[in-house]
Amino acid sequence: xTQTSSESMDFAYSVPIVSAAAEVLRFLSNYDFxxxxxTIGGDDRLLELLWVKVELPSRTMYVGALYHPPHPxxxxxxxxxxxxxxxxxxxxxxxxxxxxxxxxLNGLGDSKVVEATG
Numbered sequence: 001x002t003q004t005s006s007e008s009m010d011f012a013y014s015v016p017i018v019s020a021a022a023e024v025l026r027f028l029s030n031y032d033f034x035x036x037x038x039t040i041g042g043d044d045r046l047l048e049l050l051w052v053k054v055e056l057p058s059r060t061m062y063v064g065a066l067y068h069p070p071h072p073x074x075x076x077x078x079x080x081x082x083x084x085x086x087x088x089x090x091x092x093x094x095x096x097x098x099x100x101x102x103x104x105l106n107g108l109g110d111s112k113v114v115e116a117t118g
Contacts, residue, residue: 038062040089046074047082051090059097062090066103066113076108084116 034055043049048067053060064086068079090099105113 038090040086042082042085044082047079049079049082049086051086056098060094061098061100064099064101064103066101066105068104068106068108070106076112079108080112080116083113087117 036053038051038053040051048065048069050065052063052065054063066083068076072079087099090097099117101113101117
C-alpha cells in the first residue's frame with residue numbers, strides 16, 4: 001500500500017470518479033486534514049475504485065470512490081473481488097480506521113457491495 005500526498009495526486013480515472021474524489025477532497029480541504037491517495041498492489045485503472053486516506057485528529061479515515069458503469073467492459077465479479085481485497089488491506093493496516101465508500105453503483109446493487117466489504 002502506497003500513498004501520494006494531496007498536492008501531487010494525478011488521477012488517471014474517468015470523469016465520474018475524478019469528480020467524486022475531487023468533491024471529497026474539496027470538502028476535506030476546508031478542515032485542513034492531511035489527505036493522500038492510497039494505492040494498493042494490483043490496482044487496475046480499468047476498475048474505477050479510488051481510496052483516499054484522511055488523517056483526522058483522533059483516527060484515520062479511508063474514503064473510497066467507486067464508479068461502476070451501466071455497461072461495464074469487465075466482469076462484475078472482478079470489481080467485487082477487488083473491492084473485497086482493498087477493504088481487507090485497509091482494515092489490516094489499521095483496524096481502528098473508519099471506512100467510507102460512496103459512488104455510482106448503477107446495476108451493481110448494494111447487496112453485492114455489502115457482501116464484498118463485510
